[in-house]
Amino acid sequence: MRTATLQKSDLDRVIDLLSQADYRVIAPQNQPRLEGPDSIDVATFQEVQPGDSHNIGEGLSTTGIKPFLFPKDEPLFAYENRGKKVVLTEVSLDFPKTVILGVRPCDVASVSSLDAVFSDKNAGFNDELFTKRLEKTTFVSYSCTEPDVSCFCTSVGLAPDSDKGSDLHMTELPDGTLHVEVKTEAGEKIAAVIDSLLSGEGDAVARQQAGVVAAEKITRLRDSASLLPWLQDLNNFGDEMWQRLGEKCLGCGACTFECPTCHCFDIVDENSGNKGYRVKFWDSCQFDHFTLHASGHNTRNSQFERYRNRFNCKFKIYEDVFGEKGCVGCGRCIRGCPVNLDITEYMAEVAQKATTSAS
Amino acid sequence: MSNIYQPDLMTIKKVINETPDTKTFHLIFQDEELQENFEFVTGQFGEYSCFGAGESTFCIASSPTRKGYIECCFRKTGKVTNALFDLSEGDTIGFRGPFGNTFPIEEWEGKNVIFVGGGIALPPLRSVIWNLLDLRDKYKDISIVYGARSVADLVYKHEIAEWEERDDVNMVKTVDPGGETDDWDGHVGFVPHVLENEFKPDPENTIVVVCGPPIMIKFTFEALERLGFKQDQLITTLENRMKCGLGKCGRCNIGSTYVCIDGPVFKAAEIDLLPPEY
Structure with a gap:
């Protein structure tokens, strides 16, 4: 498919043109984290309008794009109790045509993992709140040129310039221009909208x-290939490593909320008088009540067991059940952990144990 | 219905007080077409909701051979079950389902079948018990070993009496030591103990279906193995906490096995391949 050159300084114009073409544009934007003079700016994905600031291609966003496909809370339907009768009202599944601009390769790769959970590929049940959003969303990805110390995408089969899941992929070249690659039909449509800004065929060699x-530049290199067979061996479920490494975990759930592939949710009724919404919202397998039975029995009763479940979900359960990667190596769980719990330490230790047991 | 999380509405046609804290709801769908066409297979479960309180997971406790309604049975324990407990005949609840796998009752044809249950775990067995009794000719001896903490905690007392009356059912009932009353005519002792030492079933051509809390399943399987039963004769259900029932919310998994999709019915050999998180 088509390749071309785009000037980085024209990214503002890209936002203008996409907005004019009735796309809702989502892009990373620096915003003050707190109020007051001590606040530092952090980058998160936000809806941007023509003229808004953005930091596409600059740094890494603290949170990913998951909220735009799987919001942290959303109504599933409305109910109204009328005496003995109940009236339900469906929510709209008409989502806006959206382009997510400047999404990093790890984040765009995570979309197929979420899709494997929420779409009918999983046991035939289609969560249309996710899939209809996805149908309306186009991903314009942007290679990382400055991965940070927590990044480990190259340990999980990805790379700073991966285009997995991308519709249109951009790579910044040393001369400041962007090499543009159209990957899908949805990407073609974006290219058509910004055609006036595209020139030539780009520079495939420089890209x-x-x-x-x-x-x-990625220093954190782990072997992930040996993880799956070791984790699939039930004898290793009781390995002493889990308790030793997992003792540190506070169970705060920060890793799960920042993770692009974590998909666990709760369903509750938000009630006001005789009516309300049933709401689906992010939950975490790291919380102690997550698996608590009504009887008081808890299947993952201690924190190390909950951490063990999360690690297994990333490197075994996702592959066994959904046929997709459970970890894209974005490093957010490392950056966001208040006690410096490092998933790659587990990866290294499992890989070492796998090698030892194989030899 | 395009939204997999939106329940169908059901009317509570009848409420049966099973114990001081346990009720049965007899339910029919409000949508006539759905009421006409709804089908399920024994072993499956549903998500039942009281609007304003939320959803809870219970089995379908009636038999698919009894058309035109479903029943559920629940103990008031948390927010949702307390709210459901307060509903009365004519009220509306939500239902999503049927979900999950099923009891392989065709595989049991021509065999003896023993049902072993404890406490609030009789409802899932009750569905398959009536299913087999409604197809009585296809099965040999049918036995039910059921116990609860006390006489007051036994559910389906009227049906236990009915099974005791029938000459084609062996009904063995027990209560935990201290739970008996003066006029109690059943056994006194924990279910696995009564099963192994009083009932002493013969493993020959026999399937055993066990429902109960995880600790009861463990002790019952051990007792049955001492009696000579092999793993492929033993079936159980697992009841991990669920929210969606659709394999998405990430809560009921035991390693890579999702109880809501791959279960709730498991063979003993399948349980042995799971990590100990149930």
């Missing part, structure tokens, strides 16, 4: 080289 240079 390749930029990816190589970026990958070399």
Whole structure:
């Protein structure tokens, strides 16, 4: 498919043109984290309008794009209790045509993992709140040129310049221009909208080289290939490592909320008088009540068991059940952990145990 | 219905007080077409809701051979079950389902079947018990070993009496030591103990279906193995906490096995392959 060159300084114009073409544009934007003079700016994905600031291609966002496909809370339907009768009102599944601009390769790769959970690929049940949003969403990804110390995408089969899941992929070259690659029909439509800003065929060689240079900056390299067979061996479920490493975990759930592939949710009624909404909202397998039975029995009763479940979900359950990667190596669980619990330490230890047991 | 989380509405046609804290609801769908066409297989479960309180997971406690209604049986324990407990005949509840796998009753044809249950775990067995009794000719001896903490905690007392009356059912009932009353005519002792030492079933051509809390399943399987039963003769259900029932909310998994999709019915050999998180 088509390749071309785009000037980085024209990204503002890209937002203008996409907005004019009736796309809702989501892009990383720096915003003050707190009020007051001590606040530092953090980048999160926000809806942007023409003229708004953005930091596409600059740094890494603290949170990913998950809320735009799987919001942290959303009504499933409304109910009204009328005496002995109940009236239910469906929610709209008409979502706006959206482009997510400047999404990093790890985040866009996570979309197929979420899709494997929420779409009818999973046991035939289609969560249309997710899939209808996804149908309306186009992903314009942007290679990482400056991965940070927590990044480990190259340990899970991805790279700073991966285009998995992307509709239109951009890579910043050393001369400041962007090499643009159209990957899908949805990407073609974006290219058509911004056609006046595109020129030539880009520079495939420089783009390749930029990816190589970026990958070399990733220092955290772990073997993930040996994890699955070791985790699939039931004898290793009781390995002493789990308790030793997991003792540190506070169970705060920060890793799960920042994780692009964590998909656990709760369903509750938000009631006001005789009416309300049944709401689906993010939950965490790290919380102690998550698996608590009505009887008081808890299937994952201690924190290390809950951490063990999360690690298994990332590197075994996702692959066994959903046929997709459960970890995209974005590093957010490392950056966001208040006690510096590092998933790659587990990966390294499992890999070492797997090698030892294999030899 | 395009929204997999939106329940169908059902009317509570009848409420049966089973114990001081346990009720049965007899339910029919409000949508006539659904009421006409609804089908399920024994072993499956549903998500039952009281609007304003939320949803809870229970089995379908009636038999698919009894058309035109479903029943559920629940103990008031948390927010949702307390709210459901307060509803009365004519009130509306929500239902999503049927979900999950089923009891392989065709595989049991021509065999003896023993049902072993404890406490509030009789409802899932009751569905399959009536299913087999309604197809009585296809099965050999049918036995039910059921116990609860006390006489007051036994559910389906009227049906236990009915099963005792029938000459084609062996009904063995027990209560935990201290739970008996002066006029109690059943056994006194924990279910696995009564099963192993009083009932002493013969493993020959026999299937055993066990429902109960995890600790009861463990002790019952051990007792049955001492009696000579092999793993492929033993069936149980697992009841992990659920929200969606659709394999998405991430709550009921035991390693890579989702109780809502792969269960709730499991063979003993399948349980042995699971990590101990049930």
